[in-house]
Amino acid sequence: MTTAVPDGRPVVEMTGISIEFPGVKALDGVDLSLRPGEVHALMGENGAGKSTLIKALTGVYSIDSGRIVVDGTEHTFSGPGEAQAAGVSTVYQEVNLCENLSVAENIMLGHEVRRFGAIDWRATRRRAGEMLSRLNLDIDPASSLAAHSLAIQQLVAISRALVVDVKVLILDEPTSSLDADEVAQLFAVVRRLRDEGVAVLFVSHFLEQVYEISDRMTVLRNGKLVGEYVTAELPRLELVSKMIGTSLEVLSELEEAPKRSIADSEGTAPFVQAVGLGRKGSIQPFDLDIYAGEVVGLAGLLGSGRTELARLLAGADHADEGQTLVAGAPTRLRNPRAAMRQRIAFSSEHRKAEGIVGDLTIRENIVLGLQADRGWARRLPASRWTSSSTSTSRRSPSGRRTRTRSSRTCRAATSRRCCSRDGSRRRPSSSSSTSRRAASTSAPRPRSRSSSPSSRPRACPCCSSRPSSRRCCGSATASPSCATG
């Protein structure tokens, strides 16, 4: 930024903020100061305490120790309303608006102009219009919010935050679902507000955007303050090393690490291939090859598209462009069931909402996918009548049944847990489901095609106790053969 860092009295001064949750110290003596007329970035990894700090400032959480001084007076906020009254407004990551109301109603919700106790709609709409024109937004305040794009909705959310006499505007991940043009539009508004003397606290994972818009930044790590820096004076690599706590040398070594890939070895074809697969508003077209016997890590911060990519591959969402090839054959993954038929399974990061079926037993949860595949009529053995507890299959009296069952259970469990590991190497011609079934039940060991230990086939996490990464897709624990930003 070319603008000089504004001096003068900070409008917000948080000193020694500590917040403790049962078992975790979420914030430990963190300081933050915001000056009027600056864009201040709050940086840190997921779980560094950014959201907690924001919630402390907006009164969602009460602090255990520390001081919050806003505009010269010390405050102990006990709710977002009080923080707002003191001039601290927040726009959250998910647009918290009512889509079915009009733009004006959304902006003025709770601040409607009243006359004789009744709402003066004309004045309310006029005031909403003033708010919009302050942001250079030319939309009809009477139009329905749902008619506008996500970017406009985000800007409406900002105008909503401006209804009160705002001194501090907190933008929590405002750009995560916007495209480049929309980001530019948002930044124009942010700059305008900054020039009006508002202190903007900007939280984002996109380093480019942070460097483009912010004047200063505060870096957090593991709930502790790392430091406050002037953006222009902090090189990116140094910022990353401060965020993740790894020294610069290690980071630059990583840069130079040799790139290994299973694809380099000859004579292999990918098991799953995504060609220009994409979904509008969720993930831009991508190419991805996953080979049998390979663990692919998808690295990226929240909102970078990891989950969206995995959901497309698993048939959980429909792709609206590109195609998927399974074992070389173009395959339409219309729903998770179709994907599972191709032995692609998905374990969601939202375990509670999308993973488990809470009121069922552990056993039922484990076998659910397999049972769905078999159909309702062919119930899996080991019912709750034959064994009173949900015992593991190893406790079964007959050895043979044990083996059959555990191998089946294992298949179900494997397919729920790992995204890409299919025991069998399928040739494109083997389309008969019986041969596929037979192949995956007997689970031949895939040939190891690389010396990298991470690409060697692992034992099934269900039948053996050997530890294995709980999430193969979603986290960056595995080989860096694929990294999408």
Next chain:
Amino acid sequence: MTTTSFAWQRVAQHRLFWPLVALVALLVANTINRPSFLAVTVRDGHLSGSLVNLLKNGAPLLLVALGMTLVIATRGIDLSVGAVVAISGAVALSFIASSPNPDSLSTVLVAVGIALALSFVLGVWNGFLVSVLGIQPIIATLVLMTAGRGVAMLITSGQITTVNSAPFKTIGSGFWAGLPVAVVLAAIVFVAVALLTRRTALGMLIESVGINPEASRLAGVRSRSIIWTVYAVSALFAGLAGLMISSGTMAADANNAGLFIELDAILAVVIGGTSLAGGKFSLSGTLVGVLVIQTLTLTVTMLGISPSVTPLFKAIVVILVCLAQSPKVRDVVAARRRRAARTPAEAAEVAA
């Protein structure tokens, strides 16, 4: 002593404990009022007595409630069952009335077949609205609930069709091996549903769809066909119930046949411990719920209270049962009991 109190606690914590207590209390009240209540005698080669009548009158409600249990387990609700009851009875009786030979068995079989097939189609319609079009179940089935009675009126041309047909009368009033045919039919359906849901994986899949539709979808469960099926089955059972009800009176009353039976069925399901939020369902609970409602209705009549007051008593029973089942109320009661138990113990400690 501790063992017995533990055993007692486990019994008292059972899901069906309070509904069963209510049922027994009602039966006892009836017996006190009229000691011959429990007597079951053999008359003309078949069983008779108040209890037999109770079961016979409860058979249609049990059928409807069974279907309702499955629908509710998938987070849905089927308000149209009463209308289906009316349509089914109207179709069967109109067909028999218009046939040249109302007393022949084949006529009755065809009539029954048509009525059941039509009911099934109506259920498929409901299931289509809910599972394919994604309309909220309460609205989707409300359509048929309102329209259905009109359809039944059209079929009977607005009159109460009365017919005489011995084979058809058997469904509602006949006896088989000394037992009322209606009870036998309901028992067969109950056992069939129980086997079908609990001996196959159907029950588990229904529950998983009801508990967490998204997780079930991601696990590859065919939630659409499951939801579709439960509505079809619910209407089919309602159709059978409609045959029983119309056969009992031998009149197709489009306005009153099965009136409010959907509410009684929902009540029975709730009393039986199946949550309206979907998920785990209990067929035996529904059976107990049906018996409680049926006994309550009978009790009110036997005590000489006007039948129009019955809903009030139903409401009271519902509130009591729901309170007894509510985890919140249980917690409060348990906390009180703990405190009460601790106080004497502490007192003893202090004294020592």
